[in-house]
Each structure stands twice: as structure tokens, then as C-alpha cells.
Amino acid sequence: MTESKAINVPELLKELEGHLTSLKYGQEPTELYQPIDYIMQLGGKRIRPLLALLAYSLYKDDYQSILNPASAIEVFHNFTLMHDDIMDEAPLRRGNPTVHEKWNANTAILSGDVMLVKAYDMLLEIDPALLSKVLRLFNKTAAEVCEGQQMDMNFETRDHVNEEEYISMIRLKTAVLLGFSLQMGATLAGAGEEDAQALYDFGVNVGIGFQLKDDLLDVYADKAKFGKQVGGDIIANKKTFLLIKAKESASDEQLVELNKWLEVSSTESNEQKVKAVTSIFTKNGINTLTENKMASYFEMGFYQLKKLKVNNPQALKTLKVLTEDLINRES
Amino acid sequence: MTESKAINVPELLKELEGHLTSLKYGQEPTELYQPIDYIMQLGGKRIRPLLALLAYSLYKDDYQSILNPASAIEVFHNFTLMHDDIMDEAPLRRGNPTVHEKWNANTAILSGDVMLVKAYDMLLEIDPALLSKVLRLFNKTAAEVCEGQQMDMNFETRDHVNEEEYISMIRLKTAVLLGFSLQMGATLAGAGEEDAQALYDFGVNVGIGFQLKDDLLDVYADKAKFGKQVGGDIIANKKTFLLIKAKESASDEQLVELNKWLEVSSTESNEQKVKAVTSIFTKNGINTLTENKMASYFEMGFYQLKKLKVNNPQALKTLKVLTEDLINRES
Structure with a gap:
């Protein structure tokens, strides 16, 4: 070599x-x-x-x-x-x-x-x-x-979406294309089937993690660093991982409050809505829960990399660093 | 064999x-x-x-x-x-x-x-x-x-479209796919490059002819056989081959009348509009002109078939008969 x-x-x-x-x-x-x-x-x-x-x-x-x-x-x-x-x-x-x-x-x-x-x-x-x-x-x-995009549109008009359905949607809508990108690169370089598959699985798992990170940043990002409106998903009633888990863990009282805010469409109360919903998220530990879920997808992803038989370990290091930078991004 | x-x-x-x-x-x-x-x-x-x-x-x-x-x-x-x-x-x-x-x-x-x-x-x-x-x-x-469809949409908002532009649009929007269908069939059967190209050219030429036939039928079809509204293109002010040539050949007086009808949007006068515009077409021999144009595309198409070195002459006969049936259709 x-x-x-x-x-x-x-x-x-x-x-x-x-x-x-x-x-x-x-x-x-x-x-x-x-x-x-x-x-x-x-x-x-x-x-x-x-x-x-x-x-x-x-x-x-x-x-x-x-x-x-x-x-x-x-x-x-x-x-x-x-x-x-x-x-x-x-x-x-x-x-x-x-x-x-x-x-x-x-x-x-x-x-x-x-x-x-x-x-x-x-x-x-x-x-x-x-x-x-x-x-x-x-x-x-x-x-x-396309299936993921259709699921995402379907979720908009549904009352209830569960965690499994949500993960399945983001897997299709965004994660599989990251998996394919890696799989194609490896395949074109003549990598073995097992390596190409492991890289695909790496991509899909970190891809799901990246979307959970997006959901998290949309609520908890530092306003000065984020570059777009913090709380945009809350204002749009988007059924993100955070909202889905908040609804599952909410007390009766919190559920009444959450549902009240989900019915508010006046833009005047946007700021108040973001504050109130974020406060329920935080009280119920949804931020930590999401971070843990995210971390477990990143872990499953990185675990795949251990199986690889690469020719260029320095490139593998670069792939890891790029992924970690995306994990730790603040916008 | x-x-x-x-x-x-x-x-x-x-x-x-x-x-x-x-x-x-x-x-x-x-x-x-x-x-x-x-x-x-x-x-x-x-x-x-x-x-x-x-x-x-x-x-x-x-x-x-x-x-x-x-x-x-x-x-x-x-x-x-x-x-x-x-x-x-x-x-x-x-x-x-x-x-x-x-x-x-x-x-x-x-x-x-x-x-x-x-x-x-x-x-x-x-x-x-x-x-x-x-x-x-x-x-x-x-x-x-896609280019043909975009051209067709562009023509809708333009005042003037000439014959060359129109033929170029229908060539792209409908004729090339007929050409490709034939070219693909021949290629998959192992036909030589020249035969595949001749069949493509046959398809494109008769495809342009078919669209001119569509334009003609829309105005001159037998109501009882046509299956949809005769004059639909006239009502919609569609810049068909017939309207383009009528505008070119119209006298000053006819042009005033044509333009008057093109500005009419009331559905009540649809019947009168179809009658009046059709009458200008017929007076100026636009039907015959379109038939001749059509015939020349069919002729150019069929000429291509003479070059072919086929293995199954009966199938070639079938292809010709199918095409002639489409040329002679009344709906």
C-alpha cells in the first residue's frame, strides 16, 4: 500500500x-x-x-x-x-x-x-x-x-404522532440520503459490501441524531449564534421529538396548557407561547431526554465505524471529526 | 434466421x-x-x-x-x-x-x-x-x-409565436418521447445505430404530425365522434398551428376580428366565437394548409423507414398500419 x-x-x-x-x-x-x-x-x-x-x-x-x-x-x-x-x-x-x-x-x-x-x-x-x-x-x-416528506405532511393534519412514527419519518425524509451518500462513496471506491453497509448504517444513525439536534436547537439554541428565530417549531406547532415526548410525559394540567398553546394562532402571543412551551419542556426534562436519545443514535452510528477495514485511517479520522463538529454545532 | x-x-x-x-x-x-x-x-x-x-x-x-x-x-x-x-x-x-x-x-x-x-x-x-x-x-x-412544457407555458403569456417556435415546442413537448420509445426498442433488440436513429427520426416526425392532427381535430372534428368539446382550443385562445397561420395570412379586417375574439372571455359567446374563428380559418384555407404540413411530416417520417434493415418485415407492416390508424383517427 x-x-x-x-x-x-x-x-x-x-x-x-x-x-x-x-x-x-x-x-x-x-x-x-x-x-x-x-x-x-x-x-x-x-x-x-x-x-x-x-x-x-x-x-x-x-x-x-x-x-x-x-x-x-x-x-x-x-x-x-x-x-x-x-x-x-x-x-x-x-x-x-x-x-x-x-x-x-x-x-x-x-x-x-x-x-x-x-x-x-x-x-x-x-x-x-x-x-x-x-x-x-x-x-x-x-x-x-418522498415517503418521508409525505409522512411529514400527513403528521401536520393528525392529532397524535408517536415517537416511533416520528423517528421513522425523519429516517426516511433525511437520514437515508446521508446513509446513501456514504454507501455510494465506499461502493465506488471498491469497498466490500460489509463496509458499504456499515457506512450506510453510520449515516442513517447519525442522520437521525442530526435531526434530533435540529429539533433541540430550534428550542434551546443561543439566540445570538442561531441565525434564525428560536422557537420557530413551537410557533408552527411542529410535531417534533420534543413536543411528542412532552405530550407523553405531561401532567393533566400541563396537557391542558400545551393544548391551549397549540390552538393559539395569533402572532402577537408568539413570544409568550415559546416561553411557556419551552418551560414545560424543561420542567419535564425533555431537553435532557432528547440529548440522551441523540447521543444513543450517535453512539450506534459510531459503533458501525469500528467494523470498517479502511485503507486510509487519516480519512476515517477526518470523517469522525466532521461528524463530531456537526454534533456539536450551535446553529 | x-x-x-x-x-x-x-x-x-x-x-x-x-x-x-x-x-x-x-x-x-x-x-x-x-x-x-x-x-x-x-x-x-x-x-x-x-x-x-x-x-x-x-x-x-x-x-x-x-x-x-x-x-x-x-x-x-x-x-x-x-x-x-x-x-x-x-x-x-x-x-x-x-x-x-x-x-x-x-x-x-x-x-x-x-x-x-x-x-x-x-x-x-x-x-x-x-x-x-x-x-x-x-x-x-x-x-x-420539460423544456417543451416550459415553452408551452411561456407561449401562453406572449403576444406572438411563430411557426418555427411552435414546431420546436411540440417537437420537444411530445414528439421526442415517441422517437425515444422507438429508438429504445430498437437499441434493446441490438439494432444498428443507423436503424435506431432512423426510427427515432420516424417517431419525431410522425409525432409532430400527430400534434398537428390534434390541433386540426380540435377545430374540424365530427362532433358526434370527437368525444370532447369541438373548438376547445379556440375558446382557450390556444396558440395552435392553426391560429398562428391564420394570424399570418389574415387580412387587416380579419385580424381585427380575430383579435376581437381573442379578447372575449365571456363563456356565453363561446359558440359564436368558435363559429367565427373557424370561419376565418376555413376562408383562408388554414385547414388545407395544416393538412399539407401534417402530410409532409408523415412523409418525412415514413421516408426514414425505407432505410431500415429489419429482421421481421411483418412487424414493420404492423408499425406502419398502427401509425396510419393514428393519422386517420377521428378523435
Whole structure:
């Protein structure tokens, strides 16, 4: 074995951003293709392609050879954001107008459709011997992401959602795509089936942990560091892990209070609502409960890494550090 | 060469319908998958998969081996219908409520998305040696179909559209998918590059002809046979080939009258509007002009067939008869 190249996240990210910026999706009609350039340059952590490049680097050095399929996952992810934003009637994405606001819903539907096609096209750069296998995994994942979004929408109109259903929803809506990113990277580098599966399981488990972290930050983040409104989920009555567990553990009196706040729609009392609901969460130890749940998913995730037979231990260290940084993030 | 099997359209169609009915897209959440079953069983001529099966049969007998990829094109086509119906705010599809009417727009967006993923999944049954090639052609076609739909939407808000732009739009929106269906069938049967290209060109040319036929029937169909409202395009001010050519050839006086009718939005005068606009079309020979244009596209299409080196001439005869039946249809 030759000595492996040192991998660092800022450098990977720089190359990835350069690649993403260089991508050409199409020209005419401009109404179809401009929204793709627009949403792709809104930024984001680019966590999915980063995970693919890092998983590849565990086994092989030339991660540049998979920049296109890795970027395909980012294009797919942004396609789901473009369509989800229509369904959720979201006015802003990363502080900027959403595509359906800046253009209109029809443009967001059709640009999103063509983005999905372009994501598949970028996956065609995969070694033909692995293409059918990777596409099968991708299709399974893509369908699951849609299933998760449908479950999320269904939950909005339901009175009761339990913990198991919630975890199942976030697993499909967000975690499996992180798992697939790692699995694809490893598979393209020729990793064994067991390693690819362990990395998938790592991704799914930490992915669930990341979403629980999101739920937690939305209530308990430091206002100065968070970058968006603290308590947004409480105001929107979102059935997060915290609300689900609070309802389960609430005394009769607390349940009456919680339900009262869930019926409040006046924006004037938003501040009071966030304060009151947060206070019930804290009184019942929901923050600690969520942190423990989160920690157990991260633990299950990291446990998978012990099974790996990697060629580049330094890249594995980098993958761990990146994950820990995301675990410890404050916004 | 062994003697080729006789191919007949009713039998092909029966097998195809049986196959389409047997397809399972997914179970849960039901809101995501029921609309797929619903739109797929609304029927239609199944012309795209039929063309794929016929093109395959020109070279090889075992068309059953491509029922899945052929059906993938029908799934893709119905995905575009599901999303187009949202964009066009269409209440009915084949006489039944559209998906966004029966459920809602969000369900139609998300079910459509998952249909596109399922179409790709069904294409994975293709011989791995041909997979990447066929997917590349499919991706090109799928993007073009979206481009055509965007152009069609753009035309709605424009004052003027010329013949070239219109032909370019219908080529992308409807004709290239017919071309791809034939090209895929031939490619999967191992036909040479030239034959596959000639069949693609045949499909694109007759596809443009079919759309001109649609435009013509919408105005000149026999009410008793047509099955939908004659003059629907005139009422909707649709910039069809007929209206574009009528505007080009109109006298000053006729132009004033045409423009007057284009500004009428009262449904009470619909009958009068259809009568008046049709009369200008007929006076200026627009029906004959459209028929001639149509005939020239069919001729260009059929000319391509002369180049083919097929193994089963009877299947070629069947393909020609099917196409002629579509040319001569009255509804």
C-alpha cells in the first residue's frame, strides 16, 4: 500500500464548490434552468457530497474521479428542497426567497423535475460495472425521501404522532440520503459490501441524531449564534421529538396548557407561547431526554465505524471529526 | 434466421395492459402511491410502450423481455401528465378528475416525483451493457419534454409565436418521447445505430404530425365522434398551428376580428366565437394548409423507414398500419 493522501475538509469543500459552480444544467428556456443555478448557489453545508467524497477516500485517493456523482446527490437534495418549499409554502430558503416565491409554483415544479433528471444524468459517470447497483440503491433512497416528506405532511393534519412514527419519518425524509451518500462513496471506491453497509448504517444513525439536534436547537439554541428565530417549531406547532415526548410525559394540567398553546394562532402571543412551551419542556426534562436519545443514535452510528477495514485511517479520522463538529454545532 | 413471429397490435396491447396492471409502485404512505395506481389505470392509447415493443419486434421476437422498460416510458409519460395538469389547472384527465383535484396539488407534486423515480427503476431491467447508453438518451429526452412544457407555458403569456417556435415546442413537448420509445426498442433488440436513429427520426416526425392532427381535430372534428368539446382550443385562445397561420395570412379586417375574439372571455359567446374563428380559418384555407404540413411530416417520417434493415418485415407492416390508424383517427 502506498502512503495515503492527507484529507482535509476545507480543501475537499473548496474543490467541491468549484465543481458545483462549474456545472451547466442547460440554457433554454431560461425560466427552466435559471432556478437551478439560483438554488444551487444559495449554499449550504454540502454535507451529502462531502460524505460521499470522504467515504471514497477511506479506500482510494483519487476522490476527484467521483466529483460528478457526489455532486448529483447535492443536486437531488436541492431538487427535494425546491419541491418541499412549494408544499410547505416556505417563503425563504437560507435567507433568500424560495424559487416558487421568486418565480412561481409552476416554475418550481418544472425546474425541480428537470433537476431530478440532471441528477440521474450526473450519476451516469459511474463505472458501468457499478452503475446498475448504485442506481438501484439511489432509487430506493429517492423513493424513501418522498415517503418521508409525505409522512411529514400527513403528521401536520393528525392529532397524535408517536415517537416511533416520528423517528421513522425523519429516517426516511433525511437520514437515508446521508446513509446513501456514504454507501455510494465506499461502493465506488471498491469497498466490500460489509463496509458499504456499515457506512450506510453510520449515516442513517447519525442522520437521525442530526435531526434530533435540529429539533433541540430550534428550542434551546443561543439566540445570538442561531441565525434564525428560536422557537420557530413551537410557533408552527411542529410535531417534533420534543413536543411528542412532552405530550407523553405531561401532567393533566400541563396537557391542558400545551393544548391551549397549540390552538393559539395569533402572532402577537408568539413570544409568550415559546416561553411557556419551552418551560414545560424543561420542567419535564425533555431537553435532557432528547440529548440522551441523540447521543444513543450517535453512539450506534459510531459503533458501525469500528467494523470498517479502511485503507486510509487519516480519512476515517477526518470523517469522525466532521461528524463530531456537526454534533456539536450551535446553529 | 428462424421464421419471425406474427405481431398484432391488439395482442401486444393486451399483454402490455396486463403488465401495467401487475405493476406495484409501493404501499405506504397510501397518499403517495394511490395516485400512481389511479392515473395509470385511467387508460390511454399506450402508444409509447407499444412503439417500443414494435421497434424491438422489428429485430427480435421476445418482446416480453422488455415489458418493464417499455412500461417505464408509460410511467414517465403519466408523471408528466400529473405535473402538467397541476400547471395547467386542468380539472379533468380522460374524463376523470385530475390527481390534484381528487387529492391536492401537494400530493400530485410528490406522487409525480416518485413516479419519475419508479420509471428510472423500471429502466434498470435493461441489459447492463446497454444501460448507460439508453439512460443517457432517456435523460436527454426527459429534459427536452420539460423544456417543451416550459415553452408551452411561456407561449401562453406572449403576444406572438411563430411557426418555427411552435414546431420546436411540440417537437420537444411530445414528439421526442415517441422517437425515444422507438429508438429504445430498437437499441434493446441490438439494432444498428443507423436503424435506431432512423426510427427515432420516424417517431419525431410522425409525432409532430400527430400534434398537428390534434390541433386540426380540435377545430374540424365530427362532433358526434370527437368525444370532447369541438373548438376547445379556440375558446382557450390556444396558440395552435392553426391560429398562428391564420394570424399570418389574415387580412387587416380579419385580424381585427380575430383579435376581437381573442379578447372575449365571456363563456356565453363561446359558440359564436368558435363559429367565427373557424370561419376565418376555413376562408383562408388554414385547414388545407395544416393538412399539407401534417402530410409532409408523415412523409418525412415514413421516408426514414425505407432505410431500415429489419429482421421481421411483418412487424414493420404492423408499425406502419398502427401509425396510419393514428393519422386517420377521428378523435
